Amino acid sequence: MTITNKPNLVYWIIAVIAVIWNLMGVIAYLGKAYITDEAKMLLPEADRAYQENIPAWAIAAFAIAVFGGFFGAIGLLLKKKWATPLFIISLLGILVQLLYNLILSNSMEVYGPGGLIMPIMVVVIGVVLVWYSKKATSNGWLN
Numbered sequence: 001m002t003i004t005n006k007p008n009l010v011y012w013i014i015a016v017i018a019v020i021w022n023l024m025g026v027i028a029y030l031g032k033a034y035i036t037d038e039a040k041m042l043l044p045e046a047d048r049a050y051q052e053n054i055p056a057w058a059i060a061a062f063a064i065a066v067f068g069g070f071f072g073a074i075g076l077l078l079k080k081k082w083a084t085p086l087f088i089i090s091l092l093g094i095l096v097q098l099l100y101n102l103i104l105s106n107s108m109e110v111y112g113p114g115g116l117i118m119p120i121m122v123v124v125i126g127v128v129l130v131w132y133s134k135k136a137t138s139n140g141w142l143n
Helices: 009-033 037-041 045-052 056-077 083-104 107-111 113-138
Strands: none
Touching: 009 056, 009 113, 037 045, 056 083, 056 113, 083 107, 083 113, 107 113
16 A cells, blocks of 8 residues: 555645635625725615624624635645644634624624524634644645
8 A cells, every 4th residue: 555645636626615715705805895885875774784883803803714714725725734824813713703793793683594504604614624724734735
């Protein structure tokens, strides 16, 4: 049996999906950060009021989550160990944002129970990416 430190096909599929997933997060962040007043006026009243009252620290947590995740995914593509700390930073940003969205705000009133699906999915994917990057390091795939 030959032991190799080359990542397998599954690794590359996960790395590419991680880049795409996190790029979608970056696009969502930029859309929220640079939304025009005209576009805000098209939102339902409750959604607009919610969006206009998000504190700066929660927006910063969103930025840290998506950019940390994106650059961590780039690290996976480049087979770099620094992907793991970036995924951990991203996960911390996710958790801070989750704290605001689910506990400190009225997001459940605005979005209803369906508003839980995406935050839960984001947390699960964030945890999986931290775990997978650690596994890739222990397998010798990242340097």
